[in-house]
Amino acid sequence: MSSDDIIHMLGMAKSFGAVEVLTGIDMKVRRGEAAFIIGPSGSGKSTLLRCVNGLETYSGGELWVEDYLVGAENSNGKWYEARSKVTAARRAGIGMVFQRFNLFPNMTALENVTAGLRLVLGQPRRQADARGRELLDRVGLLHRADAYPAQLSGGQQQRIAIARAIAAKPSIILFDEPTSALDPELVGEVLEVMRDLARDGMTMLVVTHEIAFAEEVGDTVHFIDRGRVAESGKPADVIRHSSNPRTAEFLARIRQ
Ligand code: ADP
Numbered sequence: 001m002s003s004d005d006i007i008h009m010l011g012m013a014k015s016f017g018a019v020e021v022l023t024g025i026d027m028k029v030r031r032g033e034a035a036f037i038i039g040p041s042g043s044g045k046s047t048l049l050r051c052v053n054g055l056e057t058y059s060g061g062e063l064w065v066e067d068y069l070v071g072a073e074n075s076n077g078k079w080y081e082a083r084s085k086v087t088a089a090r091r092a093g094i095g096m097v098f099q100r101f102n103l104f105p106n107m108t109a110l111e112n113v114t115a116g117l118r119l120v121l122g123q124p125r126r127q128a129d130a131r132g133r134e135l136l137d138r139v140g141l142l143h144r145a146d147a148y149p150a151q152l153s154g155g156q157q158q159r160i161a162i163a164r165a166i167a168a169k170p171s172i173i174l175f176d177e178p179t180s181a182l183d184p185e186l187v188g189e190v191l192e193v194m195r196d197l198a199r200d201g202m203t204m205l206v207v208t209h210e211i212a213f214a215e216e217v218g219d220t221v222h223f224i225d226r227g228r229v230a231e232s233g234k235p236a237d238v239i240r241h242s243s244n245p246r247t248a249e250f251l252a253r254i255r256q
């Protein structure tokens with residue numbers, strides 16, 4: 001794999017029982033790239049993201065992240081199934097932002113952002129809190145450090161989830177429809193934080209239905225359809241000038 005590639009999928013497949021959900025995904029994400037995945041509901045987008053950070057195992061082909069084969073360990077030239085502690089350590093190098101924020105309801109904003117630093121990386125509270133405040137400031141929420149999730153809007157909760165996802169300086173962040181659960185007036189503040197990360201050179205793999213945002217911020221757009229990458233390219237080429245009828249049909253449907 002080229003050192004410019006952080007993610008490389010070669011014919012990656014995933015089945016749930018007899019149902020093949022991903023049928024041979026070929027995709028590369030370069031370091032520093034904002035890559036977007038669009039496609040119909042049920043086409044396998046969430047499953048693809050979950051395979052990258054080892055929340056889901058894949059069942060065929062290859063999936064490389066950085067310099068490792070996801071789910072596998074090499075010892076003396078032989079491949080073995082990765083031990084769970086290896087998968088957990090690798091996952092710590094990947095940030096993930098979910099549709100429904102998934103903040104801990106009994107922790108403050110600051111505690112949510114620092115939980116991984118304190119509990120997984122074992123940082124002393126003072127060090128973790130300093131980093132946590134820096135991150136809250138970055139997403140514009142330093143003044144809500146002591147608020148609990150229930151006291152915050154959905155947009156604020158998602159900005160805290162993003163701060164949490166970048167706390168341990170991951171090499172890539174995965175976003176799974178980060179604005180889909182938000183009221184329309186709160187979408188913009190979350191996209192603004194994502195735009196800022198992309199501008200800063202963060203490697204991002206984003207599943208979204210925000211097509212205009214994908215076109216504006218994306219370096220690459222992948223259209224996934226029925227478990228395959230039907231089309232990849234520069235955003236304008238895929239979104240405006242696609243010759244693939246399935247892409248055009250999908251875009252027309254979500255613009256209605
Ligand atoms: P998308 O995110 O594109 O909407 P998903 O990756 O969530 O699609 O799901 C793709 C397909 O895989 C769907 O048909 C879904 O029902 C199925 N699926 C997802 N997770 C599971 C699971 N844990 N067990 C069985 N089927 C699943």
Ligand code: MG
Binds near residue numbers: 045046047176
């Ligand atoms: Mg999904």
